[in-house]
Amino acid sequence: xxxxxxxxxxxxxxxxxxxxxxxxxxxxxxxxxxxxxxxxxxxxxxxxxxxxxxxxxxxxxxxxxxxxxxxxxxxxxxxxxxxxxxxxxxxxxxxxxxxxxxxxxxxxxxxxxxxxxxxxxxxxxxxxxxxxxxxxxxxxxxxxxxxxxxxxxxxxxxxxxxxxxxxxxxxxxxxxxxxxxxxxxxxxxxxxxxxxxxxxxxxxxxxxxxxxxxxxxxxxxxxxxxxxxxxxxxxxxxxxxxxxxxxxxxxxxxxxxxxxxxxxxxxxxxxxxxxxxxxxxxxxxxxxxxxxxxxxxxxxxxxxxxxxxxxxxxxxxxxxxxxxxxxxxxxxxxxxxxxxxxxxxxxxxxxxxxxxxxxxxxxxxxxxxxxxxxxxxxxxxxxxxxxxxxxxxxxxxxx
Ligand code: PLP
Numbered sequence: 280x281x282x283x284x285x286x287x288x289x290x291x292x293x294x295x296x297x298x299x300x301x302x303x304x305x306x307x308x309x310x311x312x313x314x315x316x317x318x319x320x321x322x323x324x325x326x327x328x329x330x331x332x333x334x335x336x337x338x339x340x341x342x343x344x345x346x347x348x349x350x351x352x353x354x355x356x357x358x359x360x361x362x363x364x365x366x367x368x369x370x371x372x373x374x375x376x377x378x379x380x381x382x383x384x385x386x387x388x389x390x391x392x393x394x395x396x397x398x399x400x401x402x403x404x405x406x407x408x409x410x411x412x413x414x415x416x417x418x419x420x421x422x423x424x425x426x427x428x429x430x431x432x433x434x435x436x437x438x439x440x441x442x443x444x445x446x447x448x449x450x451x452x453x454x455x456x457x458x459x460x461x462x463x464x465x466x467x468x469x470x471x472x473x474x475x476x477x478x479x480x481x482x483x484x485x486x487x488x489x490x491x492x493x494x495x496x497x498x499x500x501x502x503x504x505x506x507x508x509x510x511x512x513x514x515x516x517x518x519x520x521x522x523x524x525x526x527x528x529x530x531x532x533x534x535x536x537x538x539x540x541x542x543x544x545x546x547x548x549x550x551x552x553x554x555x556x557x558x559x560x561x562x563x564x565x566x567x568x569x570x571x572x573x574x575x576x577x578x579x580x581x582x583x584x585x586x587x588x589x590x591x592x593x594x595x596x597x598x599x600x601x602x603x604x605x606x607x608x609x610x611x612x613x614x615x616x617x618x619x620x621x622x623x624x625x626x627x628x629x630x631x632x633x634x635x636x637x638x639x640x641x642x643x644x645x646x647x648x649x650x651x652x653x654x655x656x657x658x659x660x661x662x663x664x665x666x667x668x669x670x671x672x673x674x675x676x677x678x
Contacts, residue, residue, distance in 0.1 A: 290609035292639045294426050294585035295456055295479035297629030299535075303482055306538035307531045314530055320522035326533050327519050329540040333458060333481070333548070334473055334491040336465035341490040341515045342536075344529040347455040347476035350488035351377050352384065353510035354451050354472040355418075358496055360504035361385040363417040366407060366448070368399035372427035372615040377420060377453060384505060389416070395618065396576040398425065398432035405440030408448065418449040418471075424457035427615045429587040429624065430575040431461060438469045449499060455479060458489075459543055460584040460628040462552045471496040480551075480584065482542070482629045483535045555583035558627040558636050561665040562586045565640045565658035569647065574622055584628035585612065589621065591653050596623040603646035609639065633666050 291298050312319050330340045343349055359365065364387045367378045371393070378388050391403050399421045408416065419441060421432050434452055441450060449471040454463050458473075459480025465473045470493065477487035490512065500512060514525035543551055559581060566573050566588050574587035590596045597620045600611050612624030625643065627636055640659045647654045 285608055287608070290607070290635075290639060290642060292626045292642075293610050293612040294429075294624050294626035294628060295476075296485050297479055297482060297626065298631070298635075299484055300482055300542070300630040302542060303535045303538050307535040309531065309534055311530050314528055315523065319530065322522075322537055323519075323524070323528070323533065324522040326537050326540065327522070329544075330489065330536065331491070333540060333543060334454075334465040334475065334489075335463065335467065335548075336473075336491050338466070338492050338494070339497075339516055339519065341492065341512055341519070342524075342528070342533075343488050343490075343510070344486060344527075344532070345488045346485060347453075347474065347488050348376075348380065349510065350455075350474045350476065350490055351380055351453065353488075353490050353507075353512070354474050355381055355384055355386065356503070356505040356507040356510055357490075357512050358449055358451070358472060358499040358503050359386060359417055360502070362387060364389060364415050365418045365420055366391070366404065366416045367420045368404065368422075368432070369393040369395075370397070370399055370422050370425040370428065370430060370432060371395045372618070373425055373453065373455075374399075374420075374422045375616070377422070381420070386505075394576075395425075395428050396430065396574055398430045398577070398580045399437060401433060401436035401440040404437055405444050408441060408444035408446040411446065414447055416446070416448050418451050420451045420453075422453040423463060424454065424461055424582050424584050426456040426585065426612075426624075427587075427618065428574055429582040429585045430577070430580045431457070431582050432580070434470065435464070435468045442469075449496060455488075456584050456628070457582075459539075459551065460555045461582065465491045465493075469493070471499075477532065477536065480628055481536065482539050483532060486529055487532050487536065552583065554631075555628060557666070557669050558631060558633075559583045559586060560669070561636060561662040562625055562627055562640065564665045565644070565662040568661035569644070569654040569658040571654060574618075585624050585626045587612075587614075587618075587622045587624045590623070594620050595650070595652060596620050599623060599646055599650045599652055602650040603642055606649060607642040607645060609642040611643070633670070636666070637663060
């Protein structure tokens with residue numbers, strides 16, 4: 280088929296990869312430089328220091344050319360040994376994939392069952408650790424923002440539960456879809472390894488992934504016996520302070536990251552998080568006005584990054600997404616594995632403002648109508664009311 284030009288920008292409203300702002304695109308649109316030369320060195324030092332502020336850590340952050348899955352693997356192979364038991368929590372599709380990866384590496388896993396409508400339950404993790412008096416469990420792994428459900432795990436509470444149980448297990452956290460969108464504090468929450476990716480809140484294309492470390496995680500390398508080479512931290516940690524990498528870094532993505540860190544700081548991380556919360560609240564107001572249901576069942580755990588919406592008849596989400604793509608040139612997230620066709624996911628993370636949200640919700644509301652999904656009109660109106668309201672409150676605060 281002949282591909283014909285579609286006027287206007289495609290709306291990429293899946294929960295990552297996200298829309299890459301022009302400033303990041305322009306920053307990457309440069310000749311590739313010598314990654315062993317002084318110009319690169321200067322830029323890399325700036326990026327390796329700057330990225331720490333985004334994880335809210337003073338510790339090293341290792342940057343890989345690789346997708347988030349690679350950084351999941353890196354977190355495990357640098358800290359654990361074959362046959363070690365890891366405690367994981369079934370928040371949804373991505374927690375399940377991380378568990379599968381751990382098993383393929385030769386780890387033993389224990390999965391605390393979840394209903395895919397809540398974040399991880401810190402109390403349940405604490406109970407399990409208390410029962411583990413022999414300290415057989417070597418690590419606790421949780422997904423901060425479960426991208427398949429739109430539920431956020433209170434990581435600070437998980438830390439408290441581990442401490443209250445007096446358990447020495449490492450805490451490994453996936454923040455792939457929350458970093459730079461939902462408040463995340465590596466140091467304050469005592470996380471040992473945080474796993475991140477470039478393609479969501481950092482507003483970059485896919486292709487970089489991250490491990491933020493703790494002193495305990497760095498020390499764990501000495502006893503960790505899982506085989507590792509590409510993902511090993513040791514050479515990264517040895518060379519990074521000088522602005523260099525053991526293998527060829529993704530030079531142009533790092534230029535983009537340099538710009539993205541600068542942009543997040545210009546806006547202010549607190550403002551970035553508040554912007555996402557406000558857009559999430561407006562999205563939920565739209566969903567409620569449509570008479571539809573948000574998948575995440577705990578209002579305290581609603582994600583600022585995405586909202587997953589249940590289809591009223593329990594099916595038809597894929598047909599709805601197809602209509603919206605064909606008619607309005609907007610991509611929405613699909614339901615994954617056991618949620619396939621049952622939900623659609625609205626991504627409202629990354630480079631995003633009030634009018635992008637209204638465009639997104641307008642596309643959804645028109646799609647519901649065109650696809651013949653039972654709903655009430657007025658979702659966009661309800662979202663606009665939330666935005667106008669909270670905008671006014673902010674203006675008053677500033678005055
Ligand atoms: N973890 C979470 C929470 C994710 O959302 C994703 C991807 O969407 C992954 C892990 C896997 O990352 P990647 O697809 O970049 O390998």
